[in-house]
Amino acid sequence: MSAGIKKIAVAVVLALAAWFGSGALGFPHVFQAMFVAYVALGLAVFLLLDAPPMRRLSGWTAVAALVGFYLVLSAMYIGGASSWPQYDPEVEKGKIEKILKRKRAMALAEQRQVDTWLEQVRVLQDDSQTVMARLGRFAPATAVPEAPPKQGALTVVERGAEVYDLYECYNCHKIGGKGSVKKRGPILDNIGSFLTVNDIKRKIFDPTYLYAEGFEKEHKKGRMPDKYKDLMTDEEVQALATYLSTLKDPTAKTPKPVFVKSNVEHGFTVFGYVRDASGRALPGTEVRAMPQVKGGHGASGKTDEAGYYEIFLHMHNENAGATVEVSAQGAKKTFVADYDPNDTITRRQQSLDLTVAAPEG
Ligand code: HEC
Incomplete structure (x- = not known):
């Protein structure tokens, strides 16, 4: 029996060495667990060697025992193999x-x-x-260069959702309750209320640009990969950021972004989408923002192809608390530009979507 205990002790030491050693070499957890499993398997074999000899079997009992042994072993093997994380080659091939x-x-x-x-x-x-x-x-050439093929029938936002999928952001983030089981990164369902398209783009290409409140530790450890600027085309990151900027679910627990690399400007950014009553985005629509203060300077902008606009207002510390009116095609909304003049970290910005009654002629 003491021989058995010695073997278990050796196995425990080996298992620890396998776990931490492979961890130090940068193996993913799945592999670490597999190495430990191998040690356990070895231990089982060595313990079996100590087992008392079996009664000798013969004839049909021997055949039945052999088949039974084979079945148990196969079941263990198949069961074990299928309990590891599975990758569906068809899904991966589809992505590529x-x-x-x-x-x-x-x-x-x-x-x-x-x-x-x-x-x-x-x-x-x-x-x-x-x-x-x-x-x-003289007869001049009149051939017109052919336009490059259109990107299928996807809207920018649909294309952005596809890019999100292709680059597997869901491994760490959740949208609509789907994605990262282990809460590796923040839920993104309300990110559009906090970040402009441009800031989302910058965060994707440079994860050190800002961090999500409550994720300081993950941010310091550089958990969000710094590889997308080498992988994504401009079209991809633009579509992805546009898609994320449409996510405005105020009930979602998306953490507030904290900007690391930028100072607060003496101005205020209003950004968002203009849509018609059916929810269709309206590109090329003029949007005006006007602070309701004496001598306030209004500014205007146009929505892009995704119906998104961004307006920078010149507002100073003393304008804090002013009401700002935003309008497009007769639709109007106001908000209070409620910033703390002493806060030099929080961005001065407001997300605001407008719904217009009917698109202009
Ligand atoms: C390996 C995990 C991981 C992957 C993959 C990942 N992220 Fe992140 N992401 C994080 C973590 C952790 C944070 C929080 C810390 C920080 O902000 O640096 C974060 C933060 C963010 C934020 C800021 C959220 C907020 O509330 O301020 C955005 C936006 C974001 N990620 C977008 C993306 C997009 C888009 C992709 C895919 C192209 C992606 N991430 C891929 C881990 C990841």
Whole structure:
């Protein structure tokens, strides 16, 4: 028996070494657990060696015992294997395919462009021959370069949701209750109320730009990957940030962002979306913001293709607490620019969406 205890002691030491050693080498937890499992398996084998010999079996009992042993072993093997995290190769292949599809479409568009140019050159050559032949008459080339293929029928916001999926932000973040089981990063359902599209873009490309309140430790440890600026195209990050900026669920527990790298400006930013009654975003819509104070300076902006606008107002410390009116196409809303003049950390900004009755002619 004491031999058994010695073996268990050795196994415990080995298991600890396997766990911490592989951890120090940077193996993910799944692998660490697997190494420990191997040690446990070895221990089981060595303990079996100590077991008293079995009664000798013969005839059909021996066959039945052998088959039974095989079945138990298979069940353990299959059960064990399927309890590890599973990756569906089809899902992964689908993701790669989506990324490649865009790159291919772009390459194809370039190829088409080159073909068009070659065609133009040919036409020009023909023309110059015509000119040579019939001096005095000149026929300019009129070929119009082909536009690159459209990005399917996705809206910018839909495309952004797709980018969020492709780059697996859900591994650490939750949206609509889906994603990161272990609360690695903040819930993003209300991020649009806090951050402008531009700030979201900057956070994605440079995670040190700001941090979510309550996640100081994770921020210091650099938990959010610093790789997206090398991986994402401008189109991808723009769509992703646009998508996230539409998430404005005030009941969600999205933590407030704290800016690390920027000073508070002596101004106030209003940002948000203009939509019609059916919820459709309205691009190219004029939006005006006007502080309701004596001598206040109004400012205006236009919504982009996703229906998003951003207006920078010149407001000074003494304007704190002023009411600001925001309007577009007859729709009006007000808010109180309620900032603390002594607070030099919190951004002076307000998210505000407008719904207009009917789009202009
Ligand atoms: C490995 C985990 C991880 C991944 C993957 C990740 N993030 Fe983060 N993210 C974090 C953590 C942790 C924080 C909080 C600490 C901080 O702000 O640095 C955070 C913070 C944020 C914030 C600020 C939230 C707030 O309330 O202020 C945004 C926005 C964000 N992430 C967007 C993204 C997007 C978009 C992606 C995918 C392209 C992504 N993250 C991928 C871990 C991750």
